[in-house]
Amino acid sequence: xxxxxxxxxxxxxxxxxxxxxxxxxxxxxxxxxxxxxxxxxxxxxxxxxxxxxxxxxxxxxxxxxxxxxxxxxxxxxxxxxxxxxxxxxxxxxxxxxxxxxxxxxxxxxxxxxxxxxxxxxxxxxxxxxxxxxxxxxxxxxxxxxxxxxxxxxxxxxxxxxxxxxxxxxxxxxxxxxxxxxxxxxxxxxxxxxxxxxxxxxxxxxxxx
Amino acid sequence: xxxxxxxxxxxxxxxxxxxxxxxxxxxxxxxxxxxxxxxxxxxxxxxxxxxxxxxxxxxxxxxxxxxxxxxxxxxxxxxxxxxxxxxxxxxxxxxxxxxxxxxxxxxxxxxxxxxxxxxxxxxxxxxxxxxxxxxxxxxxxxxxxxxxxxxxxxxxxxxxxxxxxxxxxxxxxxxxxxxxxxxxxxxxxxxxxxxxxxxxxxxxxxxxx
Numbered sequence: 001x002x003x004x005x006x007x008x009x010x011x012x013x014x015x016x017x018x019x020x021x022x023x024x025x026x027x028x029x030x031x032x033x034x035x036x037x038x039x040x041x042x043x044x045x046x047x048x049x050x051x052x053x054x055x056x057x058x059x060x061x062x063x064x065x066x067x068x069x070x071x072x073x074x075x076x077x078x079x080x081x082x083x084x085x086x087x088x089x090x091x092x093x094x095x096x097x098x099x100x101x102x103x104x105x106x107x108x109x110x111x112x113x114x115x116x117x118x119x120x121x122x123x124x125x126x127x128x129x130x131x132x133x134x135x136x137x138x139x140x141x142x143x144x145x146x147x148x149x150x151x152x153x154x155x156x157x158x159x160x161x162x163x164x165x166x167x168x169x170x171x172x173x174x175x176x177x178x179x180x181x182x183x184x185x186x187x188x189x190x191x192x193x194x195x196x197x198x199x200x201x202x203x204x205x206x207x208x
Numbered sequence: 209x210x211x212x213x214x215x216x217x218x219x220x221x222x223x224x225x226x227x228x229x230x231x232x233x234x235x236x237x238x239x240x241x242x243x244x245x246x247x248x249x250x251x252x253x254x255x256x257x258x259x260x261x262x263x264x265x266x267x268x269x270x271x272x273x274x275x276x277x278x279x280x281x282x283x284x285x286x287x288x289x290x291x292x293x294x295x296x297x298x299x300x301x302x303x304x305x306x307x308x309x310x311x312x313x314x315x316x317x318x319x320x321x322x323x324x325x326x327x328x329x330x331x332x333x334x335x336x337x338x339x340x341x342x343x344x345x346x347x348x349x350x351x352x353x354x355x356x357x358x359x360x361x362x363x364x365x366x367x368x369x370x371x372x373x374x375x376x377x378x379x380x381x382x383x384x385x386x387x388x389x390x391x392x393x394x395x396x397x398x399x400x401x402x403x404x405x406x407x408x409x410x411x412x413x414x415x416x417x
Contacts, residue, residue, distance in 0.1 A: 019393070019394075020393060021242060021393075022237070022238050022239075022241040022242050022393065022396075022397075023238050023316070024238065025237040025238045025241070026235060026236070026237055026238065026321045029237065077293060077297060078293070080289045080292055080293045080296070080315050080318060081286060081289040081290060081293060083315075084285050084286070084289045084318050084319075085282070085285075085286065085289075088281065088282050088285055089282075092282075114281070117281065117285070118285075118319045118321065118324050119319065120238040120239070120316050120319045120320075122319075123315065123316060123318060123319040124238075124312060124316055124319075127312035127315045127316065128312055131311065131312060180405075182405050182406075182408035182409035183401075183405045183408075186401075186404055187401045187402075187404040187405045187408065188401070189401075190397050190398070190400050190401030190404065191397070191398050191401035191402075193397050194394045194395065194396075194397030194398035194401065195394070195398070197393055197394035197397060198392070198394040201392065201394065
């Protein structure tokens with residue numbers, strides 16, 4: 001239990017997807033123009049992360065791992081293809097479900113729903129999960145069960161949402177400031193994210 | 209068929225200056241930032257992306273007429289994932305230390321937006337040879353930014369380039385210190401912001417002429 005709580009808070013603040021690993025930057029920069037759409041996308045990303053990370057964990061350890069399908073067969077090198085297929089499939093299912101049961105939310109998210117499939121944060125969470133299985137079990141980053149994977153997905157999603165909502169709020173305010181012309185738009189956004197990442201570094205020594 | 213007609217040359221050279229995928233199209237930022245704390249992984253990453261973009265462009269361009277429109281994203285992802293798996297296995301065999309340094313970012317080439325962007329925008333509608341040139345051009349443009357940022361960060365963060373000391377010992381004796389800030393992730397963002405600033409300032413002037 002203690003390990004789950006520690007893993008959860010670490011994945012939100014210390015190992016934040018955006019500020020520590022720069023994952024999901026493309027949609028982060030494209031969508032964070034205002035708080036409302038930022039929040040919608042954050043919620044969708046969190047949902048997909050919560051589903052895909054444990055599913056990929058199970059597939060990796062129960063199907064691809066050494067001696068799982070047959071003795072002496074190790075299919076771990078297929079993990080990239082499997083992960084991306086699972087992610088693309090689940091995003092497709094989520095898209096169809098949202099379209100059927102909540103057309104208004106579907107309209108609000110628009111093109112960003114299918115684009116979640118190529119969001120680096122989702123793929124990144126699965127790849128980090130694969131890396132962390134091999135860690136020392138006493139480490140607070142260790143993922144050793146499907147619950148750890150679930151909590152890690154949830155924490156990463158919340159961390160991503162937090163970052164994109166904060167960025168959306170700052171960009172709303174920045175509309176009114178006087179920025180040099182070549183720096184407008186992308187340039188100043190990068191520098192802002194850099195300063196935010198520096199602020200988030202204060203969590204890096206955090207021990208829970 | 210002339211392989212190096214004017215049109216083909218433009219396909220190759222445009223991404224390198226005017227239409228840079230990172231600075232103008234804002235694609236592939238994720239991995240651009242994470243691998244640039246030193247020069248060597250930045251170069252390897254740039255090369256890997258160039259190779260994968262070029263060959264996935266060719267493959268998709270060859271089979272573009274047989275892909276059903278509805279499932280094209282999944283087909284593209286599978287082709288890219290297969291190529292990335294091959295490159296990652298080769299990296300592990302040939303340059304193990306670099307592959308450890310790059311860690312998950314090799315796998316993340318799959319979700320690199322440059323690849324998907326080029327496949328969707330170019331390879332789906334063009335013949336294999338222009339697609340190949342387009343892939344190489346975009347990959348090299350991406351590698352160029354990685355190398356610029358990587359060189360800056362390694363030079364000021366560690367005083368070396370590719371592991372060789374550049375800043376002489378006498379500077380350190382005189383009180384010069386490596387800027388530890390440069391090795392931090394935050395600095396990559398700020399540096400890239402500045403690169404974009406310079407790039408835009410330069411090309412805005414071109415517009416006015």
